[in-house]
Amino acid sequence: MSAINNKNCKYISQKEIKITFDGKSYSALDGDTVASALLRNNIRLIGRSFKYHRPRGIYTCGIEEPNALVQILNEHNEPNTRATIKRTYDGINISSQNRWPSLAFDIGSINNILSPIFSAGFYYKTFMGPKGFWKKIYEPLIRRTAGLGKPPKNFRSKSIHQNHNVDILIVGGGLSGLIAARKLIDTNNEVLIIEQDCFLGGILKNSNKVKSIDGKNVFEWVNETEKLILGSKNIKILKNTLVTTYNFTNHLIALEDKFAGKKIDTNKSELTLHKIRTTHTILANGHIERFISFRNNDLPGVMLASSFEKYIERYGVAPDEKPVIFSNNSSTISLVKSLINLGCKPSAYIDSRNKNDIEDETKDYLLKNNIPFYPESEVEGCEGNKKVEKVYIRGSNKEISSINTSMLCPSGGFNPDIHLFTQSKGLVKWDDKIISFKPDTAFQNTITLGSVSGNYEFKNLCNEINKKLSFLKVNDLNLDIETNIRDDFSISELWETKTNKMSKWSKSFIDLHNDVTTKDLKQAINEGYDRIEHLKRYTTNSMGTDQGKISSINSLGIVSKILNKKIEEVGTTTYRPPYAPLSFGAIAGRSTYEYYDPERKTPIHNWHIKNNAVFEDVGQWKRPWYFKKDESESMHQAVQRESKQTRQTAGIIDGSTLGKIEIKGKDALEFMNLMYTNAFTKMKPMTSRYALMLGEDGMIMDDGIVCKINDKHFIATTTSSGAPKVLSHMEEFLQTEWPHLQVFLNSITEQFTTFNISGPKAREIISKVFTDIDFNNEKFPFMTFKTFDYKNTQARIMRASFTGELGYEIYISPKHALELWEQLFNYGKEFNLVPYGTETMHLLRAEKGYVVIGQETDGTVTPLDLNFNWMIGKKKKDFIGKRSLTRSDTAREDRKQLVGVVPIDKSLFIEEGQHIVECENLPNKIKTPIEYLGHISSSYHSPNLNHCISMAMIKNGNKLKGKKLFVSTSKGTKNIPVEVVSPVFIDPENKRLVS
Amino acid sequence: MRKKYSFLSLIKNAFTNNENWEKMWESPDPKKGYDVIIVGGGGHGLGTAYYLAKEHGIKNIAVIEKGWLGGGNTGRNTTIIRSNYLWNESAHLYDHSVKLWENLSEELNFNMMFSQRGVMNLAHNEHDIKEMKRRISANRLNGLDTQWLDTKQIEELVPIMNTKNLRYPVLGAAFQPRGGVARHDAVAWGYALRSNEMGVDIIQNCEVKDIKTDNYKVEGVNTSKGFIKANKVAVVASGHTSVLAQTAGVRLPLQSRPLQALVSEPIKPVINTVVMSNAVHAYVSQSDKGELVIGAGTDGYNSFTQRGGYDVIEETVRAIVELYPIFGKMKMLRQWGGIVDICPDASPIISKCEVKGLYFNCGWGTGGFKATPGSANVFAHTVANDQPHKINEAFNLERFSDGRLIDEHGAAAVAH
């Protein structure tokens, strides 16, 4: 009736701690999991099930647990934590899930009463009307009752990543993992062993199946092995670490819980996600016991036999003194022995196997200890109020008898834990002897050892390992393993027992987590869902948080019987990562929040901050968007001020983010002629040119200024976000299409800090900084550049501007950048030189009718559409994208073309992104599509003209100049009357530019 | 409609212990020949059969599926449905679909759980904002319901979202209230059920190995169950379409890429709309069962493994954790991949080709689930009449020669 402490257990300390469950305090032992602690306190009702809200208890003692999921309140309310693996610590605060108002009395359990209606796929068959009911009534209701745990609280994980490169990874520090490791000690192989538990030993600590190894008791042997391993230089052990994912090319993911059993120190990383790249993977990750379906096999108090044994041996608590044991295989007798060792005794031992197949040792032992024995029998079902009270047994003569008990321990045999093996894309094969799937053909360098490989015989283990690792040329190891059970594994097939009581509410579960019954499987097959994948999706079988670890093979067994097929013909569903639910916080690691993406900053960045810049993200760059003069200044005011001042005197922008590419080599000219639309042949050395780059589809990809130093040496700029793309585009063609061209490319984006000073006073200011240079218009005309020495370094200055004003672009080493920038301000003070940001830059260039790639263009715009005919080297035989410009659609004359647009009523403002239409008003609700000519790509209030100016891409735009059209607004149905004009609003004669 | 489902039928069957439900569809052996063979038993293929039978009176149809119905991308997508595409052609096609979605459960008498909870596209920089405002305006003129939300409105709809304290703050969103999600498997099952009722043969576990043609005319298909004659063959095999086209000597401008998705463990409802983001690459919705359904980006290489790289999962989860700080304490339950066929202009192909009687519906890339009913509907029209419906006229193969592309990259980069 009550739990017993196993004082002999060496894996748990006797130190008491306090834990809280559903608001009540309990004492537990240091080292307990939530489950072992609750069992110790005789708590067996842990939660409510997913669909029917049936009372549920602890079913297993590990990662495979389908029932006992809890919420950890003091860890940001972490939901769906497996009680069976979550280690406790003093002060942990736990609550049960999916119940309201309380665990004992849960309103949701009405679902259980209605359950005959909630048959497989019932959602699909109802809730279809009346209209609107699904959205307003049914769906919210369904959503609220589903869902298990409550949402967690905001949480910023400190988990980190650790990469490993090793020769051999051993998954599982159990018996076979340790034997393999012992063989690898002091060899040349770098080895990593990963074990999910905090103790090594696997089955040696989880059961009492093995008595001794080489004459030593197993505890000693494991300790000795661990010491040997730690003493070797080539092997590392990670404990509390679960391998969850097995990717291609031997890449595995494992999660380490660094505070297992301890209160989390919030200054440290609580989890480490290990990413392991290995040459060979040794899977020694053992097996998982499976259950058997019978009536009410979900009642609290039903617990898998080997889990029960694990609680005794590993956690030092026997959950019950007198359980009933129900098995179809030879392994379960060790549980009886564990209990007897504690002075307890099972109420009955039920074995479904044929009398003759049951080992004599088992029979003798049961007889000797006077344990009621039911051979060739099975559990028909069990009953009780929120707990097991009575077990019904169908004896060998098919008669039903009953026993009173509070716990029932079924064992349906073992499944090799093939999850990771199949994740690696190895193939599995059915084995009739162990009645399960086991690994067959590996796809990667994967070796399976021990029970994961389907070898259930201890005596055979060293042999297997020696053989499978012989390719590593390591010494053989032969251990004498003495067991407490008969070593030859025997099992009879049993997936489900027949129910005698035909109540509509009695249920025999196949998936405990998702509340799928064996009846659901049958119904689904009747309805035609006879592929295992359909069954899974129609019934949600094995789709729960446990992914059917203890039950999915059972469902294949049941299905194969109904379909009269072999299990291997039924096939498995696909095993997918992760092996067990994997923390999002750990997957993200540190590369989130401020490290989500690297921030790039120019050498002037801190100056910008000091001068109240508001930044904009441009790719990874932080660029000043505008500068706030004072707190009260709005963005609009700032931009108007900056724009006005620049045209009045001068303004300066930090353009360091522009991409810069140095192009050099014998064939540089030919290369540039191929990459850009422009013709560079006739261009004079030391001049520069606005240039366009197209994709092979003829669409504009990027623009920039190309400086020609000579025919063999160019420097090109790119847009800030286009820089990597342009460089790799160039590299690609150079390496793959034209390797015969001798050209080298270097990115020099970061090697030069760039500013552009422009405005009528730009010349005066810059002349004061560079006193020995003649900036006179004739000496230094528009679109030329020069290189100068400046304080121990070189500066390149180019006459160019994006504002339409007289302008100079300065390229300087980052070493002297800030100093020069400040110099300019020193001398610019008297002219009110303003720093401006990207917004003003965009405004000023729009006044001048210059386009911005990505704003006027969207991947569907050709140079012709922008009236850039003059930029196309028509005489050139070829350049990238040229051929595409003459396709029937791209050559069309009525394509969308760039125009300027101004409101006829100058007080009105046109919004970017709105469309140009021919109608004055729009209907309130648009039912039939309204034709439009195109859209507004840029729109600003021009401080220099004092009205709104816009650019638009509209159908047949070139022919529409002077026409009155309308632009829609986001506010209402009345469109704004506009006039189509040239997109150049200021200085069409370029007087300012070339002055 | 023979098999009528309702609350009453559920109660009735409850009394007979749910043992008397009828088969949803039969699994016959293939006949010698058919008027139309549809290759691919995904939503689009089954839907095409349904509309051919229902609207065009063709009954001698087989849908041939190499695995199980809906086991392709139909069974592995993040189920986002919306129609707020930029270009008119796309907007019309996808909205045709959304309108069909709105009545599909009732029409098929099978609940698709189409949940119009709204779809939100977040803007994280000035460029996003400009692109979205343009799209909203274009959508409006096309009669769609996309609207702009500012950060405050976003926070009201999705209180768990972190809009400010992140690398690329949330600056606004385009929101389509009529968008939403649906139960993906049910779409395949519903169409299968009703087309089978009208006489369509549904043949599973039968792989089409090649398409037999003679002098640019289709003759039938060779399958793992033998040769089957057909007057017309309509290929809707998603990731495998170009492989099959090749067997008929037809080249398609498609590349097959892995696209991954993942689900979390289930929790009580926390997010009631669908949220997508391009710059901070991730899409999330919460299913009726409680899991967060999260979509990742495509892997950068061709592959038919239905797998994809772990780094893509990491990218996605980084974004999710940043956007929704509570998810830092949640766990990934399962990740998987599909094979999507991507067209150079990110728009589909619904077209005939140079082989008479051979039709393709493909290139849906990362976003064809939403189009299922609409695409099936116009494809059925194309197959039945040997010429396109007005709505799919532009989605032809010639556009890759004449340049009349429907470039949805801007609007469709988040194409789910």
Place this chain on the structure above:
Amino acid sequence: MILINCPYCGEREQSEFSNGGEAHVARPKNPEALSDKDWGQYVFYRSNPKGIFYERWVHTHGCRKWFNAVRDTSTDTFLKIYRLDDNRPDISEFKSTLKSPSGEPSVGSGNFAVKK
């Protein structure tokens, strides 16, 4: 995450690389001479086989060099990696385990776990 053996840097994770699609597609020598259709083939059409695929990669976050590879797209296994100036390996060098154009390979595919 697959591992790629860059001919210049050695084995690195795929995330350091970018894929450049089908290999050995030469840019037409004289684009002007091509019909719209043929030009469209060059710009937009690439092979997309299930199974053996000749493709290009570039080591974007390493040496920035392009190289070619032969990969089985049904299992993501690299069958050969070679430099741009190496000859195109003959298809007969490689064995495909695909049974049919859209079938699954016998081992390593995304779709089968049980040995048939």
Place this chain on the structure above:
Amino acid sequence: MTKILSSDSVNVIQKNFLQVLLRGDGRDQFNQIIAKETSINPPSKNLEISSDDKYIFAKNSFDQWSLLYLVEQDYKKILKIVENLNMNDEILASDYSYGQVYFEISGNNKNEFLNKLTNFDLRPKKFPVSTMAQTLIARIDCSIYNLKDKYIVTCNKSYEEYFKNRLVDINNLS
């Protein structure tokens, strides 16, 4: 020289080096020109480093070299070298000095430390002493030079703050 972090097992110091990036065909003439201008022979094997306590000369890939000056130099001198080299049409030399930042990483745990930020295989058998590699560290492009008891890691200057933050952050957490 700035100390970024130091613990029992890892030390990171930021250094001020000067650097020239060279492109060319690597043939005899190239080697001679380089040797003449810099008085150092460029290494000929891919990824190989030749170095002493004053410089590192590494071959990054088959047509690309990095020359790092480890001790204080007159910047003018470097610029002059670059200028002279660029007189040759078949060589591209770019001054990389102040556009890059340099970190010296040493200590027993340097591999484990760096492997928190990169999956690059730092084991001596895969990354031998006196070789270099270009790879991703903390999501950004870096070059890493293996000088026996220490690594020199360099990245673009615009990432300086981000990269330092990541180094410090990961050190604080582990």
